[in-house]
Amino acid sequence: MLDHRDIRHPELGAVRVFLVRRSVSHDPTGCVAAVTGSGRALASIDVDIYENDLHFADPATDATGNTFITYNPGRYDGVLVLVPDTDGFEDIGWSDTEEHYSGGRFAYYHARLAGPGEDGRYTIIRSANWCVPSCAQGTTTQVTLSWNGREYLSVG
Template structure:
């Protein structure tokens, strides 16, 4: 186990969230597991991490949760960090919806690769700054741009 945090889930009450690095040859080699105060295990979330980075490959944001009640985990499958957001729902957390189940470099609906957290701001909320490289003429020479994403109550979107 790398770390754990106790959070207040709006529907389930006290929940302990664990960050785990698997020591066998399992893929994905990282895991986010959670248990309610009554001992019920929630569905685990697998995440690829670069085990050569050590504890920084999978860690909680500080603070781990913001006023949205979302919980933030920083992951690094190699090269760049990503931000994974645990969004509470009635029975646990919303599906991360990885774009590709075996390629966590691509991110997902609630996982943003090549991204960083900003905040929490004056409103008590984190924003996510997502980097994009146009890879033109190559990824090494491509232009990088950043977009800041804000929580709208359902997802993280750029502000208009």
């Protein structure tokens, strides 16, 4: 186990969230697992990580009630957002690729957290490089994403 936090889930009450390194090979997988106060295990989330690079944000939960975890699969940082629902947490929504570090609905690769701000909320700063004419010469742009109550959308 890498770490754990106790959070207050709006539907389930006390929930303990664990960050675990699942494999010890050269290509480790991290796991986010959670258990309710009554001992019911919630659906776990696998995420590709480099070594032990899976951490809770500080603070782990912001004013939205979402819980934030940062990870790094070996190149760029990413942010996982645990969004509470009636049965535990919304599906991260990994894409159909074998990679579990990019393309998720609540997984933001090449991103970092900012805040929490005066409103008690985190924003997510997401970067992109379109690699034109090449990745080394391409321009990196940044977009700030903010919670609207259902998802993170571009601000402005």
